[in-house]
Amino acid sequence: MEESSEYIDIKLSPAKLPFDLPQDPPLKSNRRLRRRGDTWVVSVLVIIHIGFFIATMLVNDCWTNSHGDCTLPSLGRLSFQHLSENPLLGPSMSKLDEMGALRRNFLTEYHESWRLFTFPFLHAGLFHLIINLCSVIYVGIHLEQEFGPLRIGIIYILSAFVGTLMASLFLQNIPAVGSSGALYGLLGTLLSELVWNWKFHTNKVSEIASLVFIFVCNFFLGFLPYVNNFSSIGGFISGFLLGTVLLFTPQIQQVIPNKGDRIDYGFKSYIKLKFKQKLDRPVTRIVSLILFTLLLAGCLVAVLYGININSYCTWCPYVDCIPFTSWHCKDRENFCETMVSNAHLTMTCLGNGNFKVFHYTNISRARINDLCNLIC
Numbered sequence: 001m002e003e004s005s006e007y008i009d010i011k012l013s014p015a016k017l018p019f020d021l022p023q024d025p026p027l028k029s030n031r032r033l034r035r036r037g038d039t040w041v042v043s044v045l046v047i048i049h050i051g052f053f054i055a056t057m058l059v060n061d062c063w064t065n066s067h068g069d070c071t072l073p074s075l076g077r078l079s080f081q082h083l084s085e086n087p088l089l090g091p092s093m094s095k096l097d098e099m100g101a102l103r104r105n106f107l108t109e110y111h112e113s114w115r116l117f118t119f120p121f122l123h124a125g126l127f128h129l130i131i132n133l134c135s136v137i138y139v140g141i142h143l144e145q146e147f148g149p150l151r152i153g154i155i156y157i158l159s160a161f162v163g164t165l166m167a168s169l170f171l172q173n174i175p176a177v178g179s180s181g182a183l184y185g186l187l188g189t190l191l192s193e194l195v196w197n198w199k200f201h202t203n204k205v206s207e208i209a210s211l212v213f214i215f216v217c218n219f220f221l222g223f224l225p226y227v228n229n230f231s232s233i234g235g236f237i238s239g240f241l242l243g244t245v246l247l248f249t250p251q252i253q254q255v256i257p258n259k260g261d262r263i264d265y266g267f268k269s270y271i272k273l274k275f276k277q278k279l280d281r282p283v284t285r286i287v288s289l290i291l292f293t294l295l296l297a298g299c300l301v302a303v304l305y306g307i308n309i310n311s312y313c314t315w316c317p318y319v320d321c322i323p324f325t326s327w328h329c330k331d332r333e334n335f336c337e338t339m340v341s342n343a344h345l346t347m348t349c350l351g352n353g354n355f356k357v358f359h360y361t362n363i364s365r366a367r368i369n370d371l372c373n374l375i376c
Contacts, residue, residue: 159185188239
């Protein structure tokens with residue numbers, strides 16, 4: 001009897017995973033296609049800032065108020081104060097005060113709270129305006145294309161306001177402007193997006209280098225007169241927290257296994273995904289929102305009570321100022337003696353004995369205070 005042998009052809013298919021892993025399209029491509037033209041918020045804000053600066057220079061009117069002793073006098077009414085008075089090519093101290101800059105006594109003595117809303121839109125000078133707005137355009141358009149105008153607009157406004165409140169706790173007896181607070185809010189948002197979506201960024205080094213370069217350049221400007229660095233610090237913290245709250249979208253990345261490891265990969269990936277889904281719950285957003293609320297409420301209460309942190313922190317003024325021959329970082333009030341003779345005005349600083357003779361006498365009281373601070 002012949003033995004017959006049968007061959008059974010069995011095909012083994014790869015084990016199916018107990019779930020379907022989501023495909024990971026490029027993180028940014030869909031958003032770019034969807035919002036390529038949505039950059040109107042940044043555009044409007046840039047126009048507002050430029051409008052504020054032009055209005056400030058028209059009110060300053062260096063050609064008339066300083067009797068032609070200006071930088072670039074050919075610009076006439078739009079000419080800038082002398083570099084010894086404003087190294088950033090901008091207006092005088094008194095005109096910054098007039099346009100809504102912050103001083104400590106404006107809040108504590110005169111209770112001019114409206115300045116909290118003009119402070120973020122003022123620039124100390126042309127250099128400050130150009131560097132600040134170029135940074136806002138570079139960072140803001142990128143974020144607005146990625147996440148839309150609504151969320152970026154909210155982050156911009158809230159960061160500017162918290163930066164203003166933070167700056168109000170460190171004010172001195174010189175005018176301060178804080179348009180950089182909103183910019184640093186955008187930088188904080190950019191850092192937040194970079195941190196939470198780290199694995200999806202292909203040019204990590206260049207993006208970090210750009211962020212650090214913009215941060216350092218604008219922070220360096222804060223050491224010059226009238227530009228407030230504490231608004232930048234408050235804005236940066238706010239931007240990071242708000243970016244986490246409004247922009248953080250947890251992503252799950254699919255990893256393609258080797259052919260020989262598919263069964264083992266299925267079990268391990270299932271466990272990892274379940275664990276990751278638990279971590280992706282909105283705990284991070286809630287914590288960030290609580291921290292931002294505490295920051296906003298704490299600064300607001302401190303401002304309402306008129307707290308001056310400089311009185312408790314001796315080194316804090318140097319975060320906002322580097323002493324130089326043309327200015328100092330001490331919070332002091334200057335007094336000058338004026339004498340008029342033969343159509344000349346002589347001003348003498350009572351603090352250090354310095355004096356200067358001016359070839360005109362028709363000068364406002366506010367301008368006399370400007371020159372007194374310059375001499376002292």
